[in-house]
Amino acid sequence: MHAITQSETHPLAGRFLQGRFPEAARIEMVDQLEPLMEEPRQLAEGERLIARGQRATRASILLEGYMLRAIVQDGRRFIVGIHVPGDFVDLHGLVLKHLDHDVTAVGPARVSSVSHDALRSLTEARSDIAEALWFATLLDAAIHRQWIRNLEALDAPQRIAHLYAELHHRLTHVDRHSGLTLRTPFTQADIADMCGVSAIHANRAVARLRELGLGEIRRGDLYVRDWSTLERYAGFDPAYLYGPGRLSR
Amino acid sequence: MHAITQSETHPLAGRFLQGRFPEAARIEMVDQLEPLMEEPRQLAEGERLIARGQRATRASILLEGYMLRAIVQDGRRFIVGIHVPGDFVDLHGLVLKHLDHDVTAVGPARVSSVSHDALRSLTEARSDIAEALWFATLLDAAIHRQWIRNLEALDAPQRIAHLYAELHHRLTHVDRHSGLTLRTPFTQADIADMCGVSAIHANRAVARLRELGLGEIRRGDLYVRDWSTLERYAGFDPAYLYGPGRLSR
DNA sequence: CGAAAATTTGACGACTCTCAAGTCGAGTGG
DNA sequence: CCACTCGACTTGAGAGTCGTCAAATTTTCG
Numbered sequence: 001m002h003a004i005t006q007s008e009t010h011p012l013a014g015r016f017l018q019g020r021f022p023e024a025a026r027i028e029m030v031d032q033l034e035p036l037m038e039e040p041r042q043l044a045e046g047e048r049l050i051a052r053g054q055r056a057t058r059a060s061i062l063l064e065g066y067m068l069r070a071i072v073q074d075g076r077r078f079i080v081g082i083h084v085p086g087d088f089v090d091l092h093g094l095v096l097k098h099l100d101h102d103v104t105a106v107g108p109a110r111v112s113s114v115s116h117d118a119l120r121s122l123t124e125a126r127s128d129i130a131e132a133l134w135f136a137t138l139l140d141a142a143i144h145r146q147w148i149r150n151l152e153a154l155d156a157p158q159r160i161a162h163l164y165a166e167l168h169h170r171l172t173h174v175d176r177h178s179g180l181t182l183r184t185p186f187t188q189a190d191i192a193d194m195c196g197v198s199a200i201h202a203n204r205a206v207a208r209l210r211e212l213g214l215g216e217i218r219r220g221d222l223y224v225r226d227w228s229t230l231e232r233y234a235g236f237d238p239a240y241l242y243g244p245g246r247l248s249r
Numbered sequence: 250m251h252a253i254t255q256s257e258t259h260p261l262a263g264r265f266l267q268g269r270f271p272e273a274a275r276i277e278m279v280d281q282l283e284p285l286m287e288e289p290r291q292l293a294e295g296e297r298l299i300a301r302g303q304r305a306t307r308a309s310i311l312l313e314g315y316m317l318r319a320i321v322q323d324g325r326r327f328i329v330g331i332h333v334p335g336d337f338v339d340l341h342g343l344v345l346k347h348l349d350h351d352v353t354a355v356g357p358a359r360v361s362s363v364s365h366d367a368l369r370s371l372t373e374a375r376s377d378i379a380e381a382l383w384f385a386t387l388l389d390a391a392i393h394r395q396w397i398r399n400l401e402a403l404d405a406p407q408r409i410a411h412l413y414a415e416l417h418h419r420l421t422h423v424d425r426h427s428g429l430t431l432r433t434p435f436t437q438a439d440i441a442d443m444c445g446v447s448a449i450h451a452n453r454a455v456a457r458l459r460e461l462g463l464g465e466i467r468r469g470d471l472y473v474r475d476w477s478t479l480e481r482y483a484g485f486d487p488a489y490l491y492g493p494g495r496l497s498r
Numbered sequence: 499c500g501a502a503a504a505t506t507t508g509a510c511g512a513c514t515c516t517c518a519a520g521t522c523g524a525g526t527g528g
Numbered sequence: 529c530c531a532c533t534c535g536a537c538t539t540g541a542g543a544g545t546c547g548t549c550a551a552a553t554t555t556t557c558g
Contacts, residue, residue, distance in 0.1 A: 053488070071398045073484070078401045080394040092391075095384050100391050100489045123380075127373045134383045135344050137390065142341075142349050144393035145329040149320045151400035152327045152445030155513065187536065196401030201514055203538060219523095219536085235322070239302070240349045404545070436504065450546055452505060468504085468555085 006030065007175070012037035012112040015086030016061060017136060019173030019243055029129050032122060037061065037112040043105040045185070049089065050103050056093025058113040062086065065109030066184060069101045070193070079194040081144065082106075084167065086174040091137050094119060107185025139242055146240045151196055154235065156205035159195040161214060161234035164222045169238050180227075186220035255279065256424070261286035261361040264335030265310060266385060268422030268492055278378050281371060286310065286361045292354040294434070298339065299352050305342030307362040311335065314358030315433060318350045319442070328443040330393065331355075333416065335423040340386050343368060356434025388491055395489045400445055403484065405454035408444040410463060410483035413471045418487050429476075435469035 006027065007014040013033035017026050040063055043049065049067065050056060067089050069081035080101055083089045090103050094116050123130035143166075150162050164182055171177030186194075192202035206217045214233055215224040224230055255276065256263040262282035266275050289312055292298065298316065299305060316338050318330035329350055332338045339352050343365050372379035392415070399411050413431055420426030435443075441451035455466045463482055464473040473479055 069394070071394070073398075073402070076402070078398040080397045092387050095380060095387050096391070096491060100491075101394060124376045127376060127379060130376060130379055130383075131344060131372075134379075134386070137383070138341050138344050138386060141386065141390035141393055142345070144390055144397060145318070145320070145350060147397050148329045148393060148400065148445075149322075149327040151397065152442075153322070153325070189536085193401075196397075198515060199536095200516080200538085203536095204514090207538085242345060242349075438504080446545095447547055448504095449506085449548080452507090453546090456506085 010034045012040065012063065013061060015063075015174045016088065017132060018086055018175070020139065020241075021132060021135065025128065025132070029132050032126070032129060033114070036114045036118045036122070038114065040110050040112045043067075043109040043111060045108055046104060046106070047109075048102055048104045049111065050093065050099060052100060052102050053098050055098055056090060056096075056116065058115050059091050059094055059119060060089055060111040060113040062089050063110040063112055066106040066186075067109055067111075068104050068106055068190075068194075070104060071101045077193050078196070079190070081140065081147070082163075082167070082194065084170045084174065085176055088133070088136055091133060092140070094133070095137075106190060142240050142242060156195060156197045156201055157208040157212075158234050159197070160191060160202070160205050160217070161209060161230050162236055163191070163194055164215070164217075164224075165227070165231045165234050165236040166241070168227060169241055169243070173241075173243060180224050182222040182224070184220040184222070190220075191217075259283045261289065261312065262310060264312075264423045265337065266381060267335055267424070269388065269490075270381060270384065274377065274381070278381050281375070281378060282363070285363045285367045285371070287363065289359050289361045292316075292358040292360060294357055295353060295355070296358075297351055297353045298360065299342065299348060301349060301351050302347050304347055305339060305345075305365070307364050308340050308343055308368060309338055309360040309362040311338050312359040312361055315355040315435075316358055316360075317353050317355055317439075317443075319353065320350045326442050327445070328439070330389065330396070331412075331416070331443065333419045333423065334425055337382070337385055340382060341389070343382070344386075355439060391489050391491060405444060405446045405450055406457040406461075407483050408446070409440060409451070409454050409466070410458060410479050411485055412440070412443055413464070413466075413473075414476070414480045414483050414485040415490070417476060418490055418492070422490075422492060429473050431471040431473070433469040433471070437466075439469075440466075 006018070010030050013030045016030060016033065049060060052071070062083050062085050064085055067083045068079050071078045071080060089111070090099060093099050123133060150159055154162060167184070168177060168182055171182070188202050188206065189199040192199040195202060197205065210216050212233070213225065214230050215222050255267070259279050262279045265279060265282065298309060301320070311332050311334050313334055316332045317328050320327045320329060338360070339348060342348050372382060399408055403411060416433070417426060417431055420431070437451045437455060438448040441448040444451060446454065459465050461482070462474065463479050464471050
């Protein structure tokens with residue numbers, strides 16, 4: 001036996017902002033959101049949920065799997081963000097009307113959507129819920145900034161280490177991960193596009209992490225001996241994820 | 250004689266979202282914002298407006314000059330964003346409560362602030378104004394994404410070209426720039442930290458732009474022969490700035 | 499003028515790219 | 529069960545980009 005969890009009573013919106021927001025207010029918000037969410041939809045591997053420039057009319061919460069934000073140009077793909085279950089993957093579209101990037105599934109994924117109309121009725125009536133949604137998009141922005149820092153500061157092996165450290169923390173917030181194995185459906189080409197290096201160099205960087213004894217990546221899955229060593233190597237500081245706990249510094 | 254402009258009747262908030270938002274709604278919002286803004290304050294060169302982790306209680310609009318968002322670590326400075334007049338430079342703090350980065354002036358700058366309390370009263374009463382503020386922060390996020398793409402896709406000379414092309418467009422939106430000279434107070438070390446390269450390499454990249462006949466940077470000021478050539482060289486596409494005009498694509 | 503800051507140049511090594519080729523692993527048809 | 533095939537992964541070689549150290553030159557400003 002175990003306690004009934006939020007994600008069971010609210011299977012669609014239940015993980016939204018989990019671990020990031022005052023829990024009482026969060027649960028109250030999830031109560032409002034849950035009935036607005038549509039029937040979950042399965043996305044095939046690599047399927048695109050919304051394209052750059054396309055008029056956005058719905059927003060979607062990722063329930064299962066991973067999704068990417070990518071800018072595709074001249075056949076090259078530049079990944080500018082990644083999402084884990086519990087994230088609204090395209091909430092920026094509610095306010096921006098269209099996105100500047102594609103949103104696609106990496107492995108298989110499952111999402112539930114809500115129409116912008118329904119969401120807007122909610123935000124117009126409830127400024128606190130509007131602010132929670134706003135908060136979620138600002139979390140994306142904070143992660144963007146950290147990625148900029150990573151690209152400016154780290155070499156390829158460190159970037160890969162940082163990527164997995166980030167996923168480790170984000171998944172932990174939504175109870176999707178614990179222990180020393182982090183499973184993902186990423187190919188080395190995916191990792192390369194997230195880190196801004198060539199696939200060949202990503203391969204060498206993966207080999208380097210193995211040599212250093214920091215972790216082994218096999219078919220996207222990371223097997224790590226000790227998270228704190230890996231995080232130190234990557235210069236990882238979880239403050240930018242705005243988890244529970246007080247002001248950073 | 251000339252027409253009375255928004256920036257004269259509303260010297261503090263008048264340029265906020267100029268060129269980015271339906272003008273009627275924007276003017277109405279600026280009307281609400283203007284009386285809440287405090288007396289302008291001059292910032293010295295390099296002065297820090299708010300530090301990473303510090304509790305944020307006010308938000309500030311940049312009136313004059315340039316400001317940076319930077320993550321400082323082990324004595325190294327990683328610039329993750331830049332602001333031009335008309336921008337709220339620390340609006341993320343209204344919702345996040347504290348920022349993950351410092352906000353500092355590059356050259357001399359002038360700002361006007363508004364207390365979070367005043368701003369929150371406004372957003373609670375007016376969901377449309379809340380959404381406009383939200384929009385402004387999402388514009389920051391879109392620019393963050395483009396910077397990520399730039400770091401992943403461009404070499405040093407192209408990054409510098411892209412940086413100036415972006416400033417050209419952003420300044421044009423707020424009527425702060427036209428013509429073939431773009432004045433900034435940036436040192437080459439500043440440019441280097443924005444582009445994620447060493448100061449020495451930034452110098453060589455600046456020299457390369459000169460050799461290519463694309464533009465000459467002297468003491469931060471760019472003298473360009475032809476903006477469209479420079480923009481093509483940098484792979485610049487203004488869609489991410491969400492200016493007037495329809496959906497990209 | 500003189501000091502400090504900013505810019506420039508040279509040399510060398512590290513990181514990363516591309517091209518090319520070879521290996522491994524899961525799924526398919528014989 | 530085994531050969532085949534396709535995608536993912538791995539390895540090698542040579543070149544370009546970029547970092548660092550050191551030093552010279554130019555510009556700024558008291």
